[in-house]
Amino acid sequence: MSCPLLSAWSATLAAAPAAPILIDAASERTWTRAELDTAAREWVAAHGADLRGQAVVFALPNGIEWLTVTLGVLMAGGIVVSLDPGEPAAAQRTIAAAVNATHWWHDRQLITLAPRRSSPRDGRCLIKLTSGSTGTPKALPFTAAQLLADGRQICASMDIRATDLNLGCIPFGHSYGLGNLIVPLLAQGTAIVCGAPVLPQALADAIARWQPTVFPAVPALLRALAASDIAPAQLHSLRTVISAGAALSPEIAQAFATRFARRVHSFYGSSETGGIAYDRTGDAASTGRSVGPPIDGVQLTFTRGQRFFVASAAVGGRGRFRPADRAELNAHGELVLLGRAGRMLKLAGRRVDPAEIEHALRSLPDVRDAWVTLHPERPDSLAAAVCGDGTSDALRAALAERLAAWKLPRRLLVLSEFPVTARGKTDTRRLRDLLAHRPAPPIS
Incomplete structure (x- = not known):
């Protein structure tokens, strides 16, 4: 069975093998599409002989090794399980057992944890993990087609282009990072600059140096930038600033826009569904009225108690999922979040x-x-x-x-x-x- 993500990557590679695909801001090293593909194929030659249908766990920071291992596991027919990079080794092993992983990439070695398991029949290629802040993370399997659909819906809604340069501050392996950074890279060649410390001045210096055009961020980072004494000209290259991962207050959106003359666009989604809604104009974020209308390809169906279902080609499982949030549509057709269901x-x-x-x-x-x-x-x-x-x-x-x-x-x-x-x-x-x-x- 062909992998849609790898097919998309093959087309991306063939279109411009020498085009940059990843920039490490700390080392100033740039990798091309061809170099990434070669590194991944070498990884498969060294480690991928028996990975088809097997889950491989790893905890790596954003960078070339993350991309090499992920692309290598996909090429070998394995299942990617990316953990938060700060996860201790003991916790990595615990999570590996919880998701039935047979292999663990650790200290640049592939360690066998369990005997080979029968390959799943649902075509899964990646397992997302929900946040572990409330207990043991939950495993959410996804197919390549679902991941590709999410990335393409996001790129269409946010106007993320092959010629853009993404600023890679959010974790590559998080649902937000997969949809906004990794799939655009594989599917259309949108390069990423990463490796800059997330301290405001260091990040601003990296933006001024490398001129990224799209900035997927979180509210805390945007607030820190807005409260800093950074010269507005340092962020001049940014065309699109996105906020997700937590609620964005209108005060943060307004402060950032006032300081840097760049509107913030709210983005709402979940691990189970990928992207759900996006504020295309920035008006909703600056006023706090909503998180924007549904993104391209997403259908919302409302039920009793202000609950709703999300349906799209990107949704895991049966293609339909009900988030834990309560919400409604306003007069603009935008999604207004009303708090979590079941919190009474x-x-x-x-x-x-x-x-x-x-x-x-x-x-x-x-x-x-x-x-x-x-x-x-x-x-x-x-x-x-x-x-x-x-x-x-x-x-x-x-x-x-x-x-x-x-x-x-x-x-x-x-x-x-x-x-x-x-x-x-x-x-x-x-x-x-x-x-x-x-x-x-x-x-x-």
């Missing part, structure tokens, strides 16, 4: 939706983001973490003008930044620890 909490016999309190907190002038949960010591009360300025007493007093007294968080923690996972999402586990006064590692 019970306080002394009364039910409350944490999204209601979070929305009320975010509407306060000094609040950029908010997260609400049960009080760690008093199950009849709420606790909240707020990303913003001001004191907890002042925020609680302002909130008292908008909500009933029993809905007011008894414990309110004010942070300058929310901790985030390696995938750019709010780290709710660390927020729970902070609200419970448990020590947590420093925010990197």
Whole structure:
């Protein structure tokens, strides 16, 4: 059975073998399409003899080795399982066992972990892993056709072209990175520049040096750039700035646009579906009214309780999936997120939706983001973490003008930044620890 991703890569390679495909900003080394293809074929010759239908786990940072191993595993007929690059070795082994992986690429060696397994019949070539912030990651198998569909839908909706240069700050192996960086690279030759530290000035220097045109980012990074003293001219090459992975506040979108004269475009998706909605104009992001209309090729069907199904050629499983979010379409045909389904909490016999309190907190002038949960010591009360300025007493007093007294968080923690996972999402586990006064590692 031919692999659609490899067929697309063959066409990309044949079109311009000498074209750049990856730039390492740290070393200033540039790889061409032909060099990547040769490296992957050499990897297969050395390691791929018995990988057909077998899952290969690895944890690598963005760079040429990630691309070489991924392309090599695909060429060998194997199944790619990319972990977060900071995952400890013991955790890598644990995850490998959980996804029935037979091989582990570690320290540039292919280690056999288990006897060869029978090849799956569903055509899978890659397994995505949901965020592990709430427990053991869940394995989501995808075929090459589904991955290719997601990347092509994203490129069509975002106008990502073969001649663009992507700024590769988000992890290659995350669903966001696969759809916005890896598939565009393989399917149409959109090159990536990566390897620059994600500190604002270092990143701005890399942008000024290499002139990328598309910047898939996360809100925390955009906020840091907007709050820096970086000269706006350093980001002049960027044509499209995208924000995904966590909720983008209109304050961040406005601050970035004001400083750099570049609008931010909200992007919403999930590991199970790939891309779902995209704010093509940037208007929705700057006003906070929505995450944009559905992307090309995506159909949304709404059911009771403001739940909805996503259907497209990119969706795993049976091509239809219901996210955990509640949402509705506004008058512009855009998707408005209304909070997570199933988050209802019970306080002394009364039910409350944490999204209601979070929305009320975010509407306060000094609040950029908010997260609400049960009080760690008093199950009849709420606790909240707020990303913003001001004191907890002042925020609680302002909130008292908008909500009933029993809905007011008894414990309110004010942070300058929310901790985030390696995938750019709010780290709710660390927020729970902070609200419970448990020590947590420093925010990197």
